[in-house]
Amino acid sequence: MAGHSHWANIQRSKGVADAKRGKLFSKLSRYILIAARNGGGDPDANLKLRYAIDKARAASMPKDNIERAIKKGTGELESEILEELVYEGYGPGGVAILVDITTDNRNRTNGEVRKIFERGGGKMANPGAVGWMFDRKGLIVLDRAAIDEDALMELALEAGAEDVRPSEKQYEIICEPTAFNGVQEALSKKGLTPLSAELTQLAKTPMDVPLEDAKKVLKLMEMLDDHDDVQNVYSNLNLTDEVIAAANAAG
Numbered sequence: 001m002a003g004h005s006h007w008a009n010i011q012r013s014k015g016v017a018d019a020k021r022g023k024l025f026s027k028l029s030r031y032i033l034i035a036a037r038n039g040g041g042d043p044d045a046n047l048k049l050r051y052a053i054d055k056a057r058a059a060s061m062p063k064d065n066i067e068r069a070i071k072k073g074t075g076e077l078e079s080e081i082l083e084e085l086v087y088e089g090y091g092p093g094g095v096a097i098l099v100d101i102t103t104d105n106r107n108r109t110n111g112e113v114r115k116i117f118e119r120g121g122g123k124m125a126n127p128g129a130v131g132w133m134f135d136r137k138g139l140i141v142l143d144r145a146a147i148d149e150d151a152l153m154e155l156a157l158e159a160g161a162e163d164v165r166p167s168e169k170q171y172e173i174i175c176e177p178t179a180f181n182g183v184q185e186a187l188s189k190k191g192l193t194p195l196s197a198e199l200t201q202l203a204k205t206p207m208d209v210p211l212e213d214a215k216k217v218l219k220l221m222e223m224l225d226d227h228d229d230v231q232n233v234y235s236n237l238n239l240t241d242e243v244i245a246a247a248n249a250a251g
Contacts, residue, residue, distance in 0.1 A: 021059075027231055028056040029069040030102040034082055036073025047181060049073075051199060058197075080104045087113055088130045091122040091235065092216040093209030096130035098201050099224055100231040109229045116227065120220030133236055134201040137162075138180030140173040140187065141195045147171075159186035170195065174202070203236030214243040 032052040039046035043053055049070070056066050072079035085101040087110075097117075103109040114124045142152070144166065152171055153164045160179030165172040175183050177199050184197055209217070214237060221233045237243070 023226075023228065024059055025056075025061050025065060026228065027102075028052070028059060028061055029065060029072075030082055031231060032056060032066060032069035033073040033079060034084060034102060036070045037075075041070045041074040047178075050181060055198070085109075086127075086131065087124060088127060089117050089122055089124045090130070091117075091120065091220045091237075093207075093213030095207055095209060095213070095217045096133050096203070096236045097122065097217075097221070097224075098131060098134060098234040100233075101229050102231055103229040109227075113224065113227065113230070116223050117220070120223050121216050122220055130236075133204055134234060135204060136177055137200060137202045138173075138175040138177055138183065138198075139200045139202065140175075140180075140183060140197045142171045142173065142187070142192060143195060144169050144171055146192055147190070155186055155190060156183060159183045200232070201234040203234075205236065206238035207236045208238045208240075211242060211246060214240075215246055218243070218247050 032049065035046060035049040035052045039048055041049070043050035053066055056069075068077065071077040082102050082104055083106065085103065085106065087099040087101055089097050089099070091097050099113065101109060101113070117124050147155075149164070149166055149171070152173075156164050156173050156175075160182050161173050161175040163174045165174065173183060180197075180199060184194070187194065217235060217237050221235060224230050224233045
């Protein structure tokens with residue numbers, strides 16, 4: 001079944017309190033800073049920065065915050081030294097988990113994230129242990145009522161998408177990261193506004209586990225996501241309708 005986007009949907013459905021919004025802005029600022037530091041401050045020439053800015057705007061992050069983060073990345077303003085890391089591990093039921101990190105203190109973050117895994121019934125793993133189970137892809141989600149399936153298929157594939165996966169209420173458009181902006185632009189020109197658009201890690205083979213383990217995995221993912229240094233959390237958990245309903249009820 002389609003369902004790669006459901007973790008993001010579950011997170012959004014819980015709402016964003018003021019405290020969490022501040023934490024989200026801090027994470028987005030770090031993402032923009034690193035993108036600008038590695039590829040320059042021009043979003044037209046730096047696709048990673050462009051994506052980071054779009055993500056910040058989608059979260060209603062103030063323009064001043066975005067510009068300040070870019071200037072920190074290009075060295076116009078002083079900033080902390082940040083590095084990007086990917087932690088790998090297992091959750092309850094043996095579900096594979098990837099965690100994108102930005103940190104100014106690798107040792108501190110490593111210890112804190114390891115404790116979160118342990119408290120959530122999982123464990124950290126060595127680099128490469130689960131990364132091979134995922135593919136880096138662009139994922140764009142549209143309301144099914146927005147466009148006819150055949151028309152969307154033609155539009156998306158011509159713009160460079162790999163696949164369009166329909167479900168009962170949505171379409172999931174899958175593409176390579178390099179085609180992500182081009183597919184978004186093609187949709188925009190047709191007046192189509194995505195429900196979500198993100199660069200993500202898609203599980204090659206989603207994993208089924210008992211419902212109780214699935215709920216524990218989602219709880220662990222929430223705990224990880226709540227850490228200041230965590231940018232994104234991915235898993236290969238198969239988010240069935242039953243799991244989604246249980247997660248939303250718990251929220």
